[in-house]
Amino acid sequence: MLNVTIETKRLLLRLFETTDLDDFYAYAKVPGVGERAGWPHHQTKEDTEKVLNAFIKHQDVLALVEKTSQKVIGSIGLHVDEPLIKDRSAKLGYVLAKPYWGQGYMSEAAKALLDYIFEENLFETIEVAHFIENHASKRIIEKLGFQFEREGPYTSDALNQIFHSRFYRLTHDQYAKHRSK
Numbered sequence: 594m595l596n597v598t599i600e601t602k603r604l605l606l607r608l609f610e611t612t613d614l615d616d617f618y619a620y621a622k623v624p625g626v627g628e629r630a631g632w633p634h635h636q637t638k639e640d641t642e643k644v645l646n647a648f649i650k651h652q653d654v655l656a657l658v659e660k661t662s663q664k665v666i667g668s669i670g671l672h673v674d675e676p677l678i679k680d681r682s683a684k685l686g687y688v689l690a691k692p693y694w695g696q697g698y699m700s701e702a703a704k705a706l707l708d709y710i711f712e713e714n715l716f717e718t719i720e721v722a723h724f725i726e727n728h729a730s731k732r733i734i735e736k737l738g739f740q741f742e743r744e745g746p747y748t749s750d751a752l753n754q755i756f757h758s759r760f761y762r763l764t765h766d767q768y769a770k771h772r773s774k
Contacts (some may be wrong), residue, residue, distance in 0.1 A: 594653050601705045604698065605616050605658040606669065609648040614667035627728050630688045631749040631756070645748060657689070657702050666690045669702050671710070671719070681717040681753055683710075700733050707737060707769045708772075711765050716735035719763045722747055724756045731759065738771030 601604040609617070618641040620626055627634045635641045648654040654670030667689035674684070685706075689699050710716055721739055723730035724747070739761035747758040763771075 594651070594673075595655055596652055597655075597709060599655070599705045599709055601701050602707075603660055605660060605701055606655040606702055606705060606766055607658060608652055609654065609656045609665075609668070611645070611646055611649065613665045614638065614642055614645055616670075617645055617656075618703070620688075623691050626651055626688060627629065628752065629724065629730070630686060631724075631747070632751040654686075657698065659693070659698075666693050666698065667702070669699075669706055671706075671716070683716045683719055685719050685721040692730065700736055703733060707768060712770050714765070717765050720760065721763075722758045722760045724758050734761050737763070738768055739748070740767060 594609060597606075598608075604619050613762070618635060620636045621635040623643070625682045635644075638686050648668070648670075651690050653672060654668050656665045657669060659663065667687065669686040669687040671683040671685060673682075685703070687699055687703060707719065710719065719739075721734055723734060725744070740763065742760045742762050744757065745753045745757050
């Protein structure tokens with residue numbers, strides 16, 4: 594589905610490869626990283642390998658490769674549930690290695706992916722959410738022009754928890770208007 598490579602100033606967004614296992618595990622095992630995205634940090638490299646294999650199979654998540662180091666420092670993906678297919682919608686999700694937080698990497702990656710999605714007319718609407726406490730994610734989402742829809746519960750089956758969350762939506766037209774500002 595996302596069989597593409599996108600280059601930004603500092604990043605290369607590309608499909609995951611089996612050789613990314615060590616880099617992926619290095620950030621996925623850090624407590625607090627996955628939990629901000631609704632999944633538990635990985636306990637073993639085998640945990641990471643299972644997720645990596647799913648990313649490779651489904652081709653719906655791109656690795657964020659930092660150009661200077663050539664390390665995978667995070668991921669960004671689009672997830673399409675059956676009800677979303679009808680209205681050409683997808684859910685955006687992302688995670689970033691802790692040492693790179695607060696440096697604009699995720700904003701850079703998300704902007705590049707949204708540009709690609711809307712320029713190629715892949716989806717009409719992108720949805721995204723963040724846990725109320727995740728202020729960094731809120732700033733990214735708002736900076737990209739997403740429109741707030743509602744607050745409510747989000748159930749993380751992986752963490753067996755319910756989180757109070759904020760939900761947003763961005764249409765092709767809204768993104769075009771936001772980009773022209």
